[in-house]
Amino acid sequence: MHKMLRHISVRFLVLFALFVTCGGFVANAQDFTALARFDAGRSGLHQTAEGLEMDLAFSQAVPYRVFTLEKPRRLVVDFxxxxxxxxxKSDLLRRPLSMVRDLRFGLYRPGWSRMVVDLAVPLVLDKAEMKTNPETGEATVHLRLVSASEARFSAQSGAPDDRKWGLLPPASRVPxxxxxxxxxxxxxxxxxxxxxxxxPGAERDGLREADLVLAFARTLKESLLRGGNFEVLLTRQADVFVPLEERLSIARAAGADVFISLHADALAEGRARGATVYTLSETASDAASARLAESHDRSDLLAGVDLEGQDDLIANVLMDMARRETLPRSEALADDLVSALKDVLGKLHKRPHQFASFSVLKAPDIPSVLIELGFLSSSKDRENLISEEWRKKAAKGIVSALxxxxxxxxxQASLLRK
Ligand SMILES: [Zn+2]
Structure with a gap:
């Protein structure tokens, strides 16, 4: 099979392991309802004179596909x-490789997993195959990438538009x-x-931002439902990846009156601590805020989302609308949040209302704020974030602000109508 593939020159190479139809293997198959377990011991990346070889080993065969994306250059393997x-990461990259900048893997969507390898140089797929051991059922995906010109890499890169994988439902363009x-x-x-x-977002002392903010969202949801006249929806219920654009689509589909993004990032510089409420602005309050917004947008890229073709013109028009209609409402909400959080928590960030160009706040007609509950780079904030009592207090403040x-x-709305 691989000889044939080596000679196929397509824009991208998509491969399916159709193991289910392979009678010989099914006879030996173990429990297909169980997830294939990744076997780090039999997996690894290594560099050769021609390029890069990757072995990814699993307890059983698993359907997969592989493609490359540009800007930044990366290899995406979906399972x-x-x-x-x-x-x-260190199980796979046992020592630094000059061709690999970084790699990450995890759950991408419910039912789908993804590995993303950031490539330091243009490498194109030369071979991709999965071998299964008929005795044990164990499977290994072997990938070979070879050095190529920038032009060839570009020609062969792009996300496959394959509905069967059902990874990213296209967002509705007509809100x-x-x-x-x-x-x-x-x-x-x-x-x-x-x-x-x-x-995972920021990581410190074994704490992951993704887990902390999900736990907080659940506490806040409970408090809102108990506290008053609210309907509450979460953009994610579990430890799954949701692209920024889809978070907005979820809010829109729900007919959201308010969108509250929850974070607990780490800042490299300074000693930022305390809860901070962000609203949208093209001019960031300071360099740290600008970098925060950039790094959130970059999360999508690093997770392998293909942003090619997103229409900047539409985005700009929407931004204008946001400025006129919705932004003052978002800012009023931020002010209410700051004063209510101050009441329940005592101390907030020294400048508790800040501005940055967070993509997730760009819904034109939904008042939106991003709350940094605290910063994982601060030990005091880490203490707060893992405290159930602190979380309940903060949630109470947010409920009363809302x-x-x-x-x-x-x-205000009734005044406008008159
Ligand atoms: Zn974050």
Missing amino acids: REVDWGQAS PVITRQNGDRPLVVVLDPGHGGID ENWAREDAS
């Missing part, structure tokens, strides 16, 4: 969901009209726990 166990809340119905609050799956805001916002 039906696999159990990565305790495997870490439904969201009617402004006027207090007559429950306020629809969409909570957006940042990161997840292949993108109640205040909903009331003021509804009376």
